[in-house]
Amino acid sequence: MPNKGSHNFLIIEDNPGDFALIEEFLFEQIEAPVVAHASTFKQACAILFTNTPLFDIILLDLSLPDCTGISLIKEIVAIALNAPVIVLTGYADLNFGVRSLSLGVSDYLLKDELTSITLYRSIVYNLERKRTILELAESEKKYSQLFHLSPLPMFVFDWETLIFLDVNDAFIKNYGYAREEIIGLNLEKIKPCEATIMPETMPLNGAQYQENSSGILKHLKKNGDVIQVDIQSNFIQYKGKRAKITIATDITERLNYIQAIERQNEKLLEISWIQSHIVRAPLARIMGLVQVIKELKDDDKEKEMTLDFLLSSANELDEVIKKITDKTQ
Incomplete structure (x- = not known):
């Protein structure tokens, strides 16, 4: 039973x-099937430049009156506008077939061995491969948009090197490097001398292996400033390499703010202790x-001594209050 659905084909063949x-x-x-036919290279060009919608598959004979062989391919x-090109030829030349595939041809079929089944299998395979390639291209486009448009610094590094x-x-804006300066450099470039080895760069194996890693680390900017970053990273395949994609959120100001609050809290605790012990x-x-x-009765000397003690205690209390005031500045 014929496969349901419709596909657009261009058959470039001069033999009726x-x-x-x-x-x-x-x-x-x-x-x-929707079939268009061209018997010469010139006709094929005219159809390809004006055809709407685009062709799903192009079936190409290599011996046309006005163009042949490698030049035609x-x-x-x-x-072809990304349409798979399936070569149909009467010449059983293996080397030529291999070379034609290297030039962008999707398949190479011999006319003497051609059947409806072998042709259909090649069409289905190439349509599916085209769909997969388009999906991969779309996925890479989305990745690129998410990666480069992210407001958070991100980088990808080779897991082995x-x-x-x-x-x-x-990343470029926060770390101060131009893209051409940083690509190809080792991660050590952004690690301060006093910093320990970054967890995300330490090889993991066996029970130690983790699919992702995180932590707060120190990184070095191009201008020499040391920043604290919250690292979130995960393994990916990048252009055929095992790599890690990492988000490095600069939390330096946040940590400085937290430390300032902690120091203020320490002062407040000290003030509280002073108030509860020393002031009292x-x-x-x-x-x-x-x-x-x-x-007291009318003993002036004893009254004077008592008043001296009272004044001394008042002065002591005044000094304590001054210290408390200084602490709260």
């Missing part, structure tokens, strides 16, 4: 008998001395 056979094969396996592949493979715009001592003495003065 071969064209009729190929068209028949298509209708045997596909329910409603190069010309058709160049204007620790070499930078890619960095985004936010002279205050208790003053309260006791006031009571003593109330109970």
